[in-house]
Each structure stands twice: as C-alpha cells, then as structure tokens.
Amino acid sequence: MNRIAIYPGSFDPVTHGHLDIVRRAAGIFDSVIVAVTDPGGKKTLFPLRERVELFGKAVRGWPRVSVQSFKGLLVDYATEKKACAIVRGLRAVSDFEYEFQMALMNRHLSKRRGSSLETVYMMPDESYTYLSSSLVKEVARLKGDIDHFVPPAVCTALKKYIK
Numbered sequence: 001m002n003r004i005a006i007y008p009g010s011f012d013p014v015t016h017g018h019l020d021i022v023r024r025a026a027g028i029f030d031s032v033i034v035a036v037t038d039p040g041g042k043k044t045l046f047p048l049r050e051r052v053e054l055f056g057k058a059v060r061g062w063p064r065v066s067v068q069s070f071k072g073l074l075v076d077y078a079t080e081k082k083a084c085a086i087v088r089g090l091r092a093v094s095d096f097e098y099e100f101q102m103a104l105m106n107r108h109l110s111k112r113r114g115s116s117l118e119t120v121y122m123m124p125d126e127s128y129t130y131l132s133s134s135l136v137k138e139v140a141r142l143k144g145d146i147d148h149f150v151p152p153a154v155c156t157a158l159k160k161y162i163k
Helices: 016-026 048-058 074-080 093-112 133-141 152-162
Strands: 004-009 031-036 065-069 085-089 118-122
Touching: 004 016, 004 074, 016 031, 016 085, 016 118, 031 048, 048 065, 048 152, 074 093, 085 093, 093 118, 133 152
Parallel strands: 004 031, 004 085, 031 065, 085 118
Antiparallel strands: none
C-alpha cells in the first residue's frame, strides 16, 4: 500500500520549520506531496510559480518528496492524488482552533466523496516553534539576518524582493 500525504500551504516563503515537518512526514509516509496554493484573499510576496520553485530547490534530492501547486478544494486534490492524510504543522495552541475546524471540514467533505482522509498534526522542532513566514518577511524587510531561518535560495530571493 502506498501511503501518500499532502502537506498544503502557501509557503510564502518556505522556512526551516516547514522543511522540518516535511522531513519527518517523509519518514512516516511513503511519499509526501508539498501542495503549494494561493491563500484566499491574502496577498503573497512571491508568485505561486516561484514559491513552488523555491520549495522544490529546498527538497531537491529528498526521496519520496515532491512539490506541486494546486487550486480548489484540498479534499478534491487529495482524492485525485490518492492521499490518505493531510499533514499540518502546529506551532502553538493558538494554531489549534483553526486547524481543528479545517480538519473536521476536510473529514466531512472526504466522507461525502466516499474516501477516508485523515489529518495528522506535527509539531516542529522546538528551535522552530517561533518561526513563521510572516515573521521572516518582516525581519527581512527591516534588514535583519534571516540566513538561519530559510534555505539559501529563499534568502537570496527575499533580499531581491525586499529591496
């Protein structure tokens, strides 16, 4: 049985916290698809194509990990990819309420489509619990050092966009 997990998000930009979740999810599932999407109603710094490219560079050479973009309902995408699970990262208790509602909605929609899609929550390594894409962009905007928060390609791209 091929256990496929989907790790969805806007990843604007990908951080070491995101990579920590993907690395550990790849140790649990046979394959992990990083599903990059545009967040509804939220403006992103990087266009979708570039976010996919940057995440792809960060996981190049990682067995069982692929990066793709998607539009529409996550449940439909997961069904199309024959995924059994959605992986989500939880940094703090404040993340839980929103994630809980999303998991219940995804489960409901999944059942209505005749599939069984589970949500698996993973906490990032303690050294990344404070890290968010928004915070990284803010530090970059204020000319702070972001090298230890993001992969090198992201650091270079952020510096270019922030100028």
